[in-house]
Amino acid sequence: MRRLLAALALAFWALVGVAPALAVQPGEMLADPALEKRARTISAELRCLVCQNQSIDDSDAPLAGDLRRLVRERLKAHDTDQQVLDYIVARYGEFVLLKPRFEVSTLLLWLTPVLVLLAGLGLIVRAAKPAGPSASEPLTDREKAELNEILAAKDR
Amino acid sequence: MIVELGHFALILALLVAVVQVVVPAFGAHVRDERMMRVAEPAAISQLLLIAIAFFALMHAYVTSDFSVLNVAENSHSTKPLIYKMAGVWGNHEGSMLLWVLILALFGAAVALFGNNLPPTLKARVLSVQASIAVAFLLFSLLTSNPFVRLDPAPPDGNGLNPILQDPALAFHPPFLYTGYVGFSIAFSFAIAALIEGRIDAAWARWVRPWTLAAWMFLTIGISMGSWWAYYELGWGGWWFWDPVENASFMPWLAGTALLHSALVMEKREALKIWTVLLAILTFSLSLMGTFIVRSGVLTSVHSFAVDPARGVFILAILVFFTGGGLALFALRAKDIQPGGLFQPISREGSLVLNNLLLVTAAATVLVGTLYPMALEGLTGEKISVGPPFFNMTFGPLMIPLLIALPFGPLLAWKRGDLLGAMQRLAFAFLAALVTVVTVYAVEHRGPWLAPFGIALGVYVMAGAIIEWANRVKLGSAGRDEIVRRATNLPRSAYGTLFAHFGVGMLMVGIVATSAYREEHILAMKPGDRVMVDGYQVTFTKVERGRGPNYTEDIADFNVKRDGETVATLQPAKRLYDAPPQPTTEAGIHAAWRGDLYVVIGDAQPGGGYAVRAYFNPLVRFIWLGALFMFFGGGISLSDRRLRVGAPARTRAAMPVPAE
Numbered sequence: 115m116r117r118l119l120a121a122l123a124l125a126f127w128a129l130v131g132v133a134p135a136l137a138v139q140p141g142e143m144l145a146d147p148a149l150e151k152r153a154r155t156i157s158a159e160l161r162c163l164v165c166q167n168q169s170i171d172d173s174d175a176p177l178a179g180d181l182r183r184l185v186r187e188r189l190k191a192h193d194t195d196q197q198v199l200d201y202i203v204a205r206y207g208e209f210v211l212l213k214p215r216f217e218v219s220t221l222l223l224w225l226t227p228v229l230v231l232l233a234g235l236g237l238i239v240r241a242a243k244p245a246g247p248s249a250s251e252p253l254t255d256r257e258k259a260e261l262n263e264i265l266a267a268k269d270r
Numbered sequence: 271m272i273v274e275l276g277h278f279a280l281i282l283a284l285l286v287a288v289v290q291v292v293v294p295a296f297g298a299h300v301r302d303e304r305m306m307r308v309a310e311p312a313a314i315s316q317l318l319l320i321a322i323a324f325f326a327l328m329h330a331y332v333t334s335d336f337s338v339l340n341v342a343e344n345s346h347s348t349k350p351l352i353y354k355m356a357g358v359w360g361n362h363e364g365s366m367l368l369w370v371l372i373l374a375l376f377g378a379a380v381a382l383f384g385n386n387l388p389p390t391l392k393a394r395v396l397s398v399q400a401s402i403a404v405a406f407l408l409f410s411l412l413t414s415n416p417f418v419r420l421d422p423a424p425p426d427g428n429g430l431n432p433i434l435q436d437p438a439l440a441f442h443p444p445f446l447y448t449g450y451v452g453f454s455i456a457f458s459f460a461i462a463a464l465i466e467g468r469i470d471a472a473w474a475r476w477v478r479p480w481t482l483a484a485w486m487f488l489t490i491g492i493s494m495g496s497w498w499a500y501y502e503l504g505w506g507g508w509w510f511w512d513p514v515e516n517a518s519f520m521p522w523l524a525g526t527a528l529l530h531s532a533l534v535m536e537k538r539e540a541l542k543i544w545t546v547l548l549a550i551l552t553f554s555l556s557l558m559g560t561f562i563v564r565s566g567v568l569t570s571v572h573s574f575a576v577d578p579a580r581g582v583f584i585l586a587i588l589v590f591f592t593g594g595g596l597a598l599f600a601l602r603a604k605d606i607q608p609g610g611l612f613q614p615i616s617r618e619g620s621l622v623l624n625n626l627l628l629v630t631a632a633a634t635v636l637v638g639t640l641y642p643m644a645l646e647g648l649t650g651e652k653i654s655v656g657p658p659f660f661n662m663t664f665g666p667l668m669i670p671l672l673i674a675l676p677f678g679p680l681l682a683w684k685r686g687d688l689l690g691a692m693q694r695l696a697f698a699f700l701a702a703l704v705t706v707v708t709v710y711a712v713e714h715r716g717p718w719l720a721p722f723g724i725a726l727g728v729y730v731m732a733g734a735i736i737e738w739a740n741r742v743k744l745g746s747a748g749r750d751e752i753v754r755r756a757t758n759l760p761r762s763a764y765g766t767l768f769a770h771f772g773v774g775m776l777m778v779g780i781v782a783t784s785a786y787r788e789e790h791i792l793a794m795k796p797g798d799r800v801m802v803d804g805y806q807v808t809f810t811k812v813e814r815g816r817g818p819n820y821t822e823d824i825a826d827f828n829v830k831r832d833g834e835t836v837a838t839l840q841p842a843k844r845l846y847d848a849p850p851q852p853t854t855e856a857g858i859h860a861a862w863r864g865d866l867y868v869v870i871g872d873a874q875p876g877g878g879y880a881v882r883a884y885f886n887p888l889v890r891f892i893w894l895g896a897l898f899m900f901f902g903g904g905i906s907l908s909d910r911r912l913r914v915g916a917p918a919r920t921r922a923a924m925p926v927p928a929e
Contacts, residue, residue, distance in 0.1 A: 137505060138791055139791075139872075139880055140793040143791060158657075167511075169657070212654050212655070212656030212659065213658035213662065214654065223659075226633060227633070227666075230629070230633040231667075242614070
């Protein structure tokens with residue numbers, strides 16, 4: 115199935131290249147504005163499978179249109195937003211989600227900002243530490259003598 | 271003949287680059303002045319040779335010489351002249367040629383204008399710069415030769431993807447490349463300094479103007495790309511977190527961090543080790559971007575090349591320079607003497623926070639862009655990482671950055687006064703508060719956080735002005751004194767003012783247009799009208815027209831406000847001749863408060879046309895903000911202290927007035 119999809123995507127790509135999108139068609143929209151708004155929000159989270167990095171809300175590929183209609187059908191059948199997403203994922207796989215779920219395989223992806231931030235903070239604290247005490251350490255006798263000499267030379 | 275000359279020149283450039291790597295580096299090692307001096311004529315002749323190759327290819331494009339494979343594949347005889355010229359870099363081979371041209375341009379600029387550099391450092395910088403050129407010239411000649419002939423020559427070419435036939439898009443690659451290839455200089459300086467084993471404030475002073483110039487071009491290049499997407503792709507989006515956009519955005523984030531850390535190093539000799547590392551990382555991200563775009567690993571909206579041999583080659587280049595750079599860093603970093611000390615609450619401290627957040631943001635974008643590919647390679651599992659992910663992770667990192675931003679310039683070096691800075695920012699806090707209340711009063715739609723986002727932008731804008739007002743003693747000194755201070759203020763201070771003000775504008779534009787955009791999707795017949803944010807938009811007619819290389823359906827929309835016609839919008843749907851592809855042209859009526867944006871789609875089953883009409887409030891603040899940042903960079907670059915190298919060191923030693 116994935117192979118087929120990939121091949122379809124390539125073929126589509128070769129045919130139309132980068133096509134401008136007009137996406138959601140007037141005829142597709144739901145009469146109930148609240149429901150339509152939910153449909154749009156859900157659509158923005160779903161990937162157009164035959165496009166590159168476009169949500170079904172932005173794409174005018176026929177398959178994106180099919181998915182948009184599917185989302186609206188599920189909403190009309192009183193699914194919650196989560197149920198609609200689950201329904202689409204069950205049929206098309208996790209690949210369809212533009213925001214991947216928080217799972218073992220996406221752990222590193224989701225935790226990157228936190229980990230980098232913590233690692234950076236750790237490095238900063240470590241870099242700051244040795245500087246702290248050494249800056250306020252009392253002068254050794256030799257250093258004091260040197261300092262006095264310099265000051266004396268300056269006074270002269 | 272000219273094509274063969276170009277090919278030959280490119281091969282010669284490679285040989286010259288090899289000489290430029292070896293001789294000056296060896297000369298610097300044995301302290302032989304004559305050998306070190308080879309670097310300068312080598313860098314200049316390398317540039318001239320690559321320029322010959324580049325213009326030979328451009329000549330083939332302009333004269334539509336379809337016996338050249340690259341021209342036949344990417345050009346067409348009926349294409350307007352400017353797109354024939356821009357066609358040179360509108361494809362993989364040609365764009366790599368542009369890449370090495372800009373690389374050589376920066377090298378030659380250092381050779382010509384780097385008179386105040388110590389001779390060994392200059393020789394080593396040019397040697398490292400040439401080693402990058404060797405790698406990419408080899409890549410060009412071995413895997414991506416633009417000068418391959420085609421026999422027999424076809425009667426006409428395949429044409430350039432029509433969606434790319436647009437002035438902003440056609441001319442944004444040179445800006446982008448000048449930006450991220452320009453960071454190569456920072457890299458070369460870092461490597462040269464590590465080899466020398468000496469890094470000081472003077473080093474930062476030499477690196478900063480080059481980094482600043484590269485950053486400016488990258489800023490304008492990215493915003494041109496975004497501006498193009500906004501009016502050309504037809505749904506008013508301006509940023510898509512597309513891998514190709516991310517490829518140029520990562521070096522921008524790291525480069526922004528580098529500009530700020532180099533500042534600390536220049537003024538206070540602190541953060542030396544970090545700045546060198548950041549210079550290596552920034553250019554590594556440029557190489558990573560080149561890998562993402564040019565290898566075809568991620569097929570995306572902008573991708574042109576799909577060829578694994580190329581991917582492996584660029585990956586090898588990436589591994590060599592990043593790995594080599596980091597290894598050298600690991601070996602030599604411990605020899606670098608740590609510089610000036612500072613308290614956490616200080617100008618330095620604020621810039622460390624800036625670096626931490628920008629680098630985390632760059633890492634987030636990097637991992638998000640590469641993760642799907644890596645996961646699929648390792649486990650076969652396919653996932654997508656798209657805009658909702660980036661908005662959710664990148665966005666929160668920008669909030670503390672923007673909150674902290676106005677504090678930075680108000681804190682003194684070494685030890686700052688946080689409370690004092692807050693008192694000075696009182697006006698900015700007030701402006702933010704007024705903004706929140708006003709936006710809530712005017713707009714009842716949108717997410718509840720949006721007014722705070724806009725207020726954050728206003729606060730940054732106000733903070734930038736306060737910083738300036740403080741330095742000229744606005745409100746406390748007499749008029750003459752203020753004028754005197756304003757004219758004596760270093761240009762770099764004005765650069766900061768404009769750039770930071772631009773960041774605030776950008777924020778206001780992004781939040782306003784994302785949260786309060788008004789959208790209408792409907793089927794319209796001639797005579798139908800729709801109200802869009804106070805505009806009465808009437809669909810009058812559709813006509814068929816003919817352009818130089820396309821046919822189009824042009825619609826006419828009459829736009830009235832308060833009963834008076836303010837504009838006639840003519841969105842169009844085009845069909846290009848070669849290759850036969852459709853594009854949309856949006857009709858846009860721009861005003862300060864926002865854009866009225868109308869697009870026409872297909873004929874509808876029930877009669878009439880699909881029409882999308884948007885009102886995008888304050889959307890121009892996005893690009894205007896980027897322009898301010900570019901302009902700020904330019905003012906700062908013209909500062910005498912940056913242009914004059916060594917003598918300026920004495921000036922830097924002069925006490926800086928405490929702020």
